[in-house]
Amino acid sequence: MSATTGLRLLPWTDPEGKPCYLSSDDGNSPLNQRADAVEAVQVSMGTKLLQHARPLLDDPKADARELRFLADRLYEALRDVLRVAESRGARLPSYDEGDGPDVSTSPGGAAGSS
Numbered sequence: 001m002s003a004t005t006g007l008r009l010l011p012w013t014d015p016e017g018k019p020c021y022l023s024s025d026d027g028n029s030p031l032n033q034r035a036d037a038v039e040a041v042q043v044s045m046g047t048k049l050l051q052h053a054r055p056l057l058d059d060p061k062a063d064a065r066e067l068r069f070l071a072d073r074l075y076e077a078l079r080d081v082l083r084v085a086e087s088r089g090a091r092l093p094s095y096d097e098g099d100g101p102d103v104s105t106s107p108g109g110a111a112g113s114s
Helices: 030-058 064-090
Strands: 008-013 019-022
Touching: 008 030, 008 064, 019 030, 030 064
Parallel strands: none
Antiparallel strands: 008 019
16 A cells, blocks of 8 residues: 555556556455566566567567567566556655664664774
C-alpha cells in the first residue's frame, strides 16, 4: 500500500492504458498475490531479455528487423519494471525525522569514525 494514498499501483493498465490501483488493507488478498506474481514475471522477463540482448547487439549479422524487435521488447520490459519499482517504492514506509535508522551506529556513520 502507498503510505500517502492507501492505494497500490498494479502492474497492469486498463484497456485505455490508464493505471490501475488496488485499495486493500490485506496484503495477502488474492488480488495482491496476483499482482505480486505478475510483477515477478515482469522482472524475470526483463532479466531474460537482457541476457538475450547483448549477444544480438554484438552480432554484426543482426538485421534492422531483429534489432527493432529487440528494441520494442526492451522498451516494454523497461516500462513494466519501472511500474514495479514505482509500486514497490510507494509501499515502503516513510520515515519522519528521527524515525529512520540510527545512522550514527551504522557502518560509516559518525559514531565509529576517528
